[in-house]
Amino acid sequence: MNTENERIRYSDAELQEFKQLILEKIETAKENYENLKARLVAEDTFRDTMEDSGDDVSRDRAGQRAQREIEYINKLKAALVRIENKTYGVCRVTGKLIPKGRLLAVPHATTSVEGKEIEQKRKR
16 A cells, blocks of 8 residues: 555545545635625725724725635635645645645645755745
8 A cells, every 4th residue: 555655646535535624714715805806995984984083004904804714815816726636635846745734724735744844944
């Protein structure tokens, strides 16, 4: 039996498990984004009826969080494409499988920890 490090890709069944996880994370992120967007609209409406509240920092933070949710959704969608191409879970630096535990924690990961360390050394 091949170990995880010797395999060249995850099985179709494993890819379907990852796909389900990613779809759930996308739904959660979309809900978070919609909540942030609604909050921003509500704050704008309130601000229009009141004097300047000086709460621009809070609004900016909510806007930044909303932008991060969009970026996260896009990364998750890219992971779905990799699942369809059957390249999901393969480190783009080392070509080895990213450990399942890392993908469960960071389902949009494109590098293993080893690959990430290699990239960081190259940047220095």
